[in-house]
Amino acid sequence: MSHPTHTTKKKIVVFASGSGTNAENIIKYFQKLPDASVVAVFSNKRSAKVLQRAHDLNVKALHFDRDALYNSNEVLHILEDINPDLIVLAGFMLIFPQDILNRFPNKIVNIHPALLPKYGGKGMYGMNVHKTIIQNKEKESGISIHFVNENYDEGEVIFQAKTEILGEDTPETLAEKIHKLEYKHFPEIIQQLLQKKPQ
Incomplete structure (x- = not known):
């Protein structure tokens, strides 16, 4: 089946602050597909393992500091040059500045x-979340994929998946369950968002 030559690959940029297992999973998922790819990974931590993971997968890895994100607009300018179809936050710990949100409306997901x-x-990330949920004896947890706005975790929810919490679950076993949901659903939802026609 021949593809029309004018179709350009959709471009994804990933922001991550830590080890980058989700970022790696997303990169590998799209490396198997013809219509989109991760073109760059940004991290605010020079020592973040995600930069090495990106480099190993031949994806451009960029480190930036807070000044480049919030004051000098350097990150915004690089993003404008790349002109991504979607910006994906996968374990990114800083709040996104308003000028980037304004420039890429409905194109930034977390x-x-x-x-x-x-x-x-604020403060609800990683193991902090799982510990609190276990302490509160919740019966279920899960993942939420949502658009990013100027407040932590308050943008419109696009998709949720749930997992049951059993009596013997610990924060660590819950984290494992959540990771499985992330690996399964996050790339699929990104793909669906890229296939949607702009409003």
């Missing part, structure tokens, strides 16, 4: 390891 609006907001 994944959160809980069922928003519960267990969202």
Whole structure:
């Protein structure tokens, strides 16, 4: 089946602050597909393992500091040059500045390891979320994929998936369950968002 030559690949940019297992999963998922790819990974931490993961997969890896994100607009200018179809936050710990949100409306998505609006907001990330959920004896948890706005975890929710919490679950075993949901659903939802026609 021949593709028309004028179709250009959709471009994804990933922001991550840590080890980058979700970022790696997303890169590999799209490397198998003809119509989109991760073109760059940004991290605000020079030592973040995600930069090495990106480099190993032949994806441009960029480190920036807070000044480049919030003051000098350097990150915004690089994003404008790339002109991504979607910006994906995969374990990115800083709040996104308004000028980038304004420049890429409805093109920035985040994944959160809980069922928003519960267990969202400042300080609610990673193991903090799972510990709090276990302490509160919740019966279920899950993931939320949502658009990013100027507040932590408050943008419109696009998709949620749930997992049951059993009596013997610990924060660590819950984290494992959540990771499985992230790996399964996050690339698929990104793909669906890219296939949607702009409004």
